[in-house]
Amino acid sequence: MKVAQFAQYGGPEVLDIVEAPDPHPGPGQVRIQVRAVGLNASDWKLRSGTLSFGATLPQGTGSDVAGIVDEIGEGVEDVVLGDRVFGVSDDHAAAAEFALLTLRAPIPASLGFIDAAGLPVALETATRGLDQLAVTHGMTLFINGATGGIGSAATQLARARGARVIGAASAANQSYLATIGAEPVIYGDGMSERVRALAPDGVDVALDVAGNGVLPELIALAGGAPQRVVTLADFQGAEDHGVHFSNGFKDGNAFHAMHSIGELIESGRFWLPVEKTYPLADIREAHHAGEHGGIRGRLVLVVGGAL
Numbered sequence: 001m002k003v004a005q006f007a008q009y010g011g012p013e014v015l016d017i018v019e020a021p022d023p024h025p026g027p028g029q030v031r032i033q034v035r036a037v038g039l040n041a042s043d044w045k046l047r048s049g050t051l052s053f054g055a056t057l058p059q060g061t062g063s064d065v066a067g068i069v070d071e072i073g074e075g076v077e078d079v080v081l082g083d084r085v086f087g088v089s090d091d092h093a094a095a096a097e098f099a100l101l102t103l104r105a106p107i108p109a110s111l112g113f114i115d116a117a118g119l120p121v122a123l124e125t126a127t128r129g130l131d132q133l134a135v136t137h138g139m140t141l142f143i144n145g146a147t148g149g150i151g152s153a154a155t156q157l158a159r160a161r162g163a164r165v166i167g168a169a170s171a172a173n174q175s176y177l178a179t180i181g182a183e184p185v186i187y188g189d190g191m192s193e194r195v196r197a198l199a200p201d202g203v204d205v206a207l208d209v210a211g212n213g214v215l216p217e218l219i220a221l222a223g224g225a226p227q228r229v230v231t232l233a234d235f236q237g238a239e240d241h242g243v244h245f246s247n248g249f250k251d252g253n254a255f256h257a258m259h260s261i262g263e264l265i266e267s268g269r270f271w272l273p274v275e276k277t278y279p280l281a282d283i284r285e286a287h288h289a290g291e292h293g294g295i296r297g298r299l300v301l302v303v304g305g306a307l
Contacts, residue, residue, distance in 0.1 A: 003096035004283045007058040009049030012287040015061065017280065022098055025073030029100045032085060036117035037094045037280075037301040038064030040149075044291045046092065060093025061283070062301070066107060066116040067099065079104070086116040087258065095283060095301055105258035108265045118272050118298035122149035123261055125232060126157055127254040129246050132230050133205040137162030142195055142203040142221055145210025146182055147173040149272060149298045150232065154207055155182045156270045157257075166198055168210075176296055180271070192217045208234060208243075215241045273297030 001022050006014040025031045043061050045051035066086040069079050079085060087104030107116040129150075135141055141158050145151045146167030158165050159181040167182030168191055177184035185194040191214070196202065199221075206218040211233025219241060222228040226242040238245035248254075264270035275297045278286040283301060290299050 001097035002280065003060055003093060004062070004280060005058045005060045005093070006047050009047065009057075011048070012044075012284040012291075014047065015284050015287065017283070018058075020096070023100050025071050025076075025100055027074040028076060029073040029090060029102050030069050030076055030079055030085070030104065031071035031073075031098055031100055032065070032067035033070050034065055034094060034097055034099050034303045035067040035113035036065070036277075037062040037303060038118040038120070038122075038149075039286055039290050039299040039301065040064060040121045041290070042092075042121070044287050047287065055092065060089075060091065060096060062094035062096075062099075063088050063092055064117050064120045064122075065089050065094035065099050065101070066113040067303075070098075079106075084113070084116075086113075086119060088120050088255065095280060095303075097303065103255045103258070106262070108262035110266055114274055114277060114300050114302065115272070117300050118149065118274050119153075119261065120255065120258060122153045122272060122298070123257045124248065124253055124255045125150045125246075126153035127257040128248060128251065129154060129207050129209075129230050129232055130158055130161070131254060132244060132246055132251070133207060133228070135161055135163050135205060139204040140164045140166065140199055142199075142206040142218065143167045143182070144206065144208045144212070144214055144218060145169070145233070146177055146184075147296050148209065149295075151209045152180055152272055152297055153270075154209065155180050156264070156272075160264055160269050166195055166203065168195075170294075173296060187212075192221060195221055204228065205230075208232060208237075211237070213237060215243050219243070274300050276300075277302050279303075 003020045069083045084107040085104045087101040147169040165182045174184040208231035215237040
């Protein structure tokens, strides 16, 4: 099969499309014919060597994936051949013609492969952060970095729980934030004052998705209580300020959200936009675009004529 991989750490130029043996599922796994692969920050962090999942070189790339089940491992009873599923590649090597999945769910009926491939990691991370903050009906949540894949997911999931959401983003993304249910404010100097103009008494809880060094501001907005702030992106800041750094490996994951998101999607209460798609052959360009930021929603690789 064709697979994207890197044999050394570095920039997007280390990625190549190579031939590799077809994988086959073990117990609990399914193999899918890959149709689309969602890109995440962990993909370029792993490729650059700044993040490690215990991988050895050469290493594939890509976690979020959607496709068609074409082989089933021992003990699997939740799918049949031909099912459309989305989930997370077991070996972080979804950018290929085939991928093996243990964590998976049926693709909601109204979604194609491209939209489904953008969901798993953003959905899991956003759900985990909201769960750790115990976001529920009647609360006011501030999200720092509310327009990327995770921020967009967190905004809509919090609104679905009945929470009020104030979200920070660039000036260019203020209208977008309003369309997904947040009350928008602009990043930068004076952000706290802009939040307090909407919520004079501050907020109940705050979620940091951007990791841009504003944890002291978020703590102040949340009544001076570090325990009412969770960061998904600022490990050192969390250490310095007593804030919880959410880690899916240590805290336990929230991939259960893949099985419940269909109801929100079908009712029109959840939408995770795909900003741009790339063919698998252009994976270097896709990584370059993702690393440089400013993406609203998701970037997705298309494999095998996805629809």
